[in-house]
Amino acid sequence: MTALTADELTTSVEDYLKAIYAITRQGHPATTSEIAHWLNLSPPSVSGMVKRLAEQGLLEYQPYKGVELTAKGRRGALTILRRHRIIEAYLVERLGYSWDSVHQEAERLEHAVSEVLIERMADALGNPEFDPHGDPIPRPDGSMAEATSTPMPDIEVGQEGVLHQVRSNDAEQLRFIASVGLKPGTVFTVVAQQPFHGPTTIRIGDTEQVIGHELGSLLRCEVSGEQG
Amino acid sequence: MTALTADELTTSVEDYLKAIYAITRQGHPATTSEIAHWLNLSPPSVSGMVKRLAEQGLLEYQPYKGVELTAKGRRGALTILRRHRIIEAYLVERLGYSWDSVHQEAERLEHAVSEVLIERMADALGNPEFDPHGDPIPRPDGSMAEATSTPMPDIEVGQEGVLHQVRSNDAEQLRFIASVGLKPGTVFTVVAQQPFHGPTTIRIGDTEQVIGHELGSLLRCEVSGEQG
DNA sequence: TAGTAAAATTAGGCAACCCTAAATACGGCA
DNA sequence: TGCCGTATTTAGGGTTGCCTAATTTTACTA
Ligand SMILES: [Mn+2]
Ligand SMILES: [Mn+2]
Ligand SMILES: [Mn+2]
Ligand SMILES: [Mn+2]
Secondary structure, three states: OHHHHOOOOOHHHHHHHHHHHHHHOOOOOEOHHHHHHHHOOOHHHHHHHHHHHHHOOOEEEEOOOEEEEOHHHHHHHHHHHHHHHHHHHHHHHHHOOOOOOHHHHHHHHOOOOOHHHHHHHHHHOOOOOEOOOOOEOOOOOOOOOOOOOEEHHHOOOOEEEEEEEEOOOOHHHHHHHHHOOOOOOOEEEEEEEOOOOOOEEEEEOOEEEEEOHHHHOOEEEEEEEEOO | OHHHHOOOOOHHHHHHHHHHHHHHOOOOOEOHHHHHHHHOOOHHHHHHHHHHHHHOOOEEEEOOOEEEEOHHHHHHHHHHHHHHHHHHHHHHHHHOOOOOOHHHHHHHHOOOOOHHHHHHHHHHOOOOOEOOOOOEOOOOOOOOOOOOOEEHHHOOOOEEEEEEEEOOOOHHHHHHHHHOOOOOOOEEEEEEEOOOOOOEEEEEOOEEEEEOHHHHOOEEEEEEEEOO
């Protein structure tokens, strides 16, 4: 009776769905330890929860084989993702948050807002397609814009690029990226690229910055042309 | 260790503090059944929780005698009340909510917003002193404006009044009040007042409305003068 | 194909909260 | 003063979610 009627997901469940969605985006089922690591929980906690989620029909679970979301689970994940990203956009646009500080606030609010509030925020912003990190905002029907963009280290030396998307939720990483003058929309030129996963050197305006490969891979850019 | 460091209160605890604050405003300790009724819980649940809150130093509890908030508990209650009322004000001012529909949304959001967000919302609104229902918004230091105002049934026939405050959280009551054309700020004239807790008849613009005594008592007004 | 290290699950617990049923305390009245 | 109804607490349970320690499974390697 509860399972059929209650459409409400708990905060924990919503965060699990988001995590599993993010992990499985990479093309493989989410393993227990990946989920545990993502959510900062112990593997046994994940094992237990995953069983409950499977019972609720939110994911398919094969012991020792990892999990994948069902259509219902994916719908849930996309709903929360929409909430999260609209909240982030709203906080930045209307309440003066910096793009590298909104994530935490959204992480809590996403579980407390109503559908009505989300749609009002979206309307107030003109129904944006991307959040402040360049992540596409799922539409109410679950579809979303796909930003096909290039990791910064893959851009050839001499090319000019625009940073589109920062694929990180880590506050320290985001703060660091912001501190070197990068944010979605920033235009830069690749000055040098070390081989063997070495760092990328870029010029932003008249300052040069060196970005390690690990961080650089999270920066998704559009190549905007040759630079004399 | 947990009790001393962790300043975070759970959603439940925050709602208990608000309830107890509201009840004890009336001048007497809050009884178990009053709290249970206010929060829609069973008395045993309240008995149990109240013990936990006393251990956390949020209230003083004498079995069978009711509870009263400690200074710490009152601080907590006022913090949530500030959050709740600023959220209500923001939703009405900036996101097009009607004053009779914001309460529920605020009831959830109040537990999820950070101090930073609340202060940004308050700043965006110019640090208002009252929420959309006319309730005073506690300031960060815990002080608040005191609206000394008159219950509608106490206004003499022929007097003009301004509705200042609607002392109800009940969605149906609020909707009804809104439906007869009343909201904080509405000017009206008392046309008739039945004795023995009978209804009040008022004129708003050119329509007359009859308000029962129970509802009328929740409507706090300022008498603005004689009306020819 | 046996051996093993890593990954995952099971076992056993705990804290927060809520509930119903049963027992008990309180306060007013006869 | 003693009885009685009401308010309150205690007893006993349930769910969600998280944890550590122990066990089991898997997959890889020798
Ligand atoms: Mn979250
Ligand atoms: Mn984002
Ligand atoms: Mn609440
Ligand atoms: Mn209010």
